[in-house]
Amino acid sequence: MEIEKYDIEGPLLLKPKVFRDHRGFFMEAYNKRVFEELGIISDFVQDNHSKSVKHTLRGLHYQVNRWQAKLVRVIQGEIWDVAVDIRPNSPTYGKSVCATLTCANQHQFYIPVGFAHGFQVVSETAEVIYKCSDFWSPEDERGVLWSDPQLGLNWPNPDSPILSDKDLKHPEFKNLRLD
Ligand SMILES: Cc1cn([C@H]2C[C@H](O)[C@@H](COP(=O)(O)OP(=O)(O)O[C@H]3O[C@@H](C)C(=O)[C@@H](O)[C@H]3O)O2)c(=O)[nH]c1=O
Secondary structure: OEEEEOOOOOOEEEEOOEEEEOOEEEEOOOOHHHHHHOOOOOOOOEEEEEEEEOOEEEEEEEEOOOOOOEEEEEEEOEEEEEEEEOOOOOOOOOOEEEEEEEOOOOOEEEEOOOEEEEEEEOOOEEEEEEEEOOOOOHHHEEEOOOOOHHHOOOOOOOOOOEOOHHHHOOOOHHHOOOO
16 A cells, blocks of 8 residues: 655545456455554545536535545546645644545545545546545535635546535525524
């Protein structure tokens, strides 16, 4: 497993070792012991799987009270994935880190608690799976407006994103809700 750190403390880009042979490939997608050795001590309790069509943009999402660390990967297609630092006392508050995740590169994006998360689909369709360190809690769901210029995010297709009704209505970053 290769690991890349970012300028922002916390998120990691993980490049698992992939064993290829005439049958295809094998990889350990998650190994609690190895991840803990890397300092990723999240106790993952829920796996999510979504499929989206090209230009779909999901985000930017986080939960309060039941904060979720996430381990994101793509099993079909390609996405641009982003995590925005919303830890109030962080020196990098409001800054973001991103990763291109594809079924070919097998990379995984580890997003600790304290970040808002979103992605946009670059390929015709993409299937994304991610582990979460706490359960979904609808009343604790919060969001930030994906297009807020203050965040300065370089979405692959900002002109015609496909969004949920919910994602159209999130507040701007200056009105971030942490309660
Ligand atoms: C997030 C979630 C949704 N749902 C349901 C609620 C709703 O009817 C349907 C679709 O939900 P959403 O529109 O919120 O799905 P989506 O926009 O894909 O939400 C996800 O976006 C990415 C970026 C994240 O980081 C996730 O934590 C999550 O917020 O699925 C669950 O049953 N469990 C869950 O954990």
